[in-house]
Amino acid sequence: MSSISSGTTHAGPDIGVIALVPERWESISRTTRHNVLQRLARHFRVVWVEPPVYWREYRAGAALQAHSRRPFDPAPGLHVLPTDLMSVRIFRPAALARALERRRLRRAAALLREHGCRRIVLYIWRPEFASAVDLIPADAVLYHIDDEYTFSKVDRPVPPAEAALIRRADRVIVHSQTLLEKKGGINPNTHLIPNGVDFHAFSTPAPEPAALRDVPRPRIGYVGVIKQQLNLTLLLDLARRQPEWSFVFVGPVGAIGDQAVALSALQKLPNCHFIDRQPPEALPGFVQHMDVCTLPYVVDGYTRYIYPLKLHEYLAAGRPVVAAPIPALEQFRDVVTTAETAEQWISGIERALAADACSPDAARARRSIAENHDWDALVRQIAAVVSSALSRSEPRS
Numbered sequence: 001m002s003s004i005s006s007g008t009t010h011a012g013p014d015i016g017v018i019a020l021v022p023e024r025w026e027s028i029s030r031t032t033r034h035n036v037l038q039r040l041a042r043h044f045r046v047v048w049v050e051p052p053v054y055w056r057e058y059r060a061g062a063a064l065q066a067h068s069r070r071p072f073d074p075a076p077g078l079h080v081l082p083t084d085l086m087s088v089r090i091f092r093p094a095a096l097a098r099a100l101e102r103r104r105l106r107r108a109a110a111l112l113r114e115h116g117c118r119r120i121v122l123y124i125w126r127p128e129f130a131s132a133v134d135l136i137p138a139d140a141v142l143y144h145i146d147d148e149y150t151f152s153k154v155d156r157p158v159p160p161a162e163a164a165l166i167r168r169a170d171r172v173i174v175h176s177q178t179l180l181e182k183k184g185g186i187n188p189n190t191h192l193i194p195n196g197v198d199f200h201a202f203s204t205p206a207p208e209p210a211a212l213r214d215v216p217r218p219r220i221g222y223v224g225v226i227k228q229q230l231n232l233t234l235l236l237d238l239a240r241r242q243p244e245w246s247f248v249f250v251g252p253v254g255a256i257g258d259q260a261v262a263l264s265a266l267q268k269l270p271n272c273h274f275i276d277r278q279p280p281e282a283l284p285g286f287v288q289h290m291d292v293c294t295l296p297y298v299v300d301g302y303t304r305y306i307y308p309l310k311l312h313e314y315l316a317a318g319r320p321v322v323a324a325p326i327p328a329l330e331q332f333r334d335v336v337t338t339a340e341t342a343e344q345w346i347s348g349i350e351r352a353l354a355a356d357a358c359s360p361d362a363a364r365a366r367r368s369i370a371e372n373h374d375w376d377a378l379v380r381q382i383a384a385v386v387s388s389a390l391s392r393s394e395p396r397s
Helices: 032-040 055-067 094-114 127-134 160-168 177-183 199-203 232-241 257-268 280-288 310-316 327-332 342-353 360-371 375-390
Strands: 015-020 045-049 072-075 078-081 119-124 140-145 171-174 190-192 219-223 246-250 272-275 292-295 321-323 336-338
Touching: 015 032, 015 094, 015 127, 015 375, 032 045, 032 375, 045 094, 078 094, 094 127, 119 127, 119 375, 127 160, 140 160, 140 375, 160 177, 171 177, 171 375, 177 190, 177 327, 199 280, 199 310, 199 360, 219 280, 219 310, 232 246, 232 257, 232 342, 257 272, 280 310, 292 310, 292 342, 310 321, 310 327, 310 360, 321 342, 327 336, 336 342
Parallel strands: 015 045, 015 119, 045 078, 119 140, 140 171, 171 190, 219 246, 219 292, 246 272, 292 321, 321 336
Antiparallel strands: 072 078
């Protein structure tokens, strides 16, 4: 793994970043990409290129909705290039597919040049966007791996196409130690930069949200997308065993897979409370007014590679955390209680509810860990990685 200083970068107004991302800016949750690219725009001008729609979505009317959206700037230096009528993802004929993708990339590059950018960085966030490397000239290619993109419950080898992209990239970023161990040996210019937190937002006291006021304590909370990677069967068992605890879920329901029956049963229990998607600025208030926060993942070949975005948000709020024993949490055992069985979860939550776990000293210890993972500092590291990739590049003519 390469070493990069997190100090001053060589950012300049002539550098522009084309970010190829898998979701719209207004996605159902605030992702690592939102946190990184909004801050990276303080160092370089950034274009968030929304993904194309598939042909079936186009025929179903997605294109009409896309046609009403125009490029917009959600933050200084950050431009969103929305999906438009010509942003259709097709696979045949291959020449037309390449032409449509090249058109998207050229639109992004033209937007950057309009703002004086002479050097272009291609910032790829998913392996399916690898073809972009051959479709538009770029002064550097950065590949950011913030997930195990096979999404397989069973651990699988690195797919050949992704391995090829890792080799071709000038710099690679991974977000967990296990991803570094699996993929870091492919490219020597690979950097470990974990997920972070908007420390100020989550550590600054916020009022109790109205949606929580009638929820009895103790509140055992999960804040995030409700998805198939969560052990909903375990949570159902806990909720039935501990009817005096309120289990609170704050966030939208995503892909549930084989957990649909457990979710339906949870939704029927009187001590389970589901609060739908909340705006990002409201989330600190929900986290701060839980008694215990949870990371209740299934432990499998997928979750062994994740680095939960919620971890440092919970810690910045000072709340006790009980979690499944995924590898990313090993280094935080001083501030995170891990549990496997229902009995261990109950015992862990009971200890988290005890007075010493809720003391000011305990809260300060958690916040201290989170403060070291503030997004501003982590994105300075990413900006340094970009600058290092460009250090030997000549400005484009």
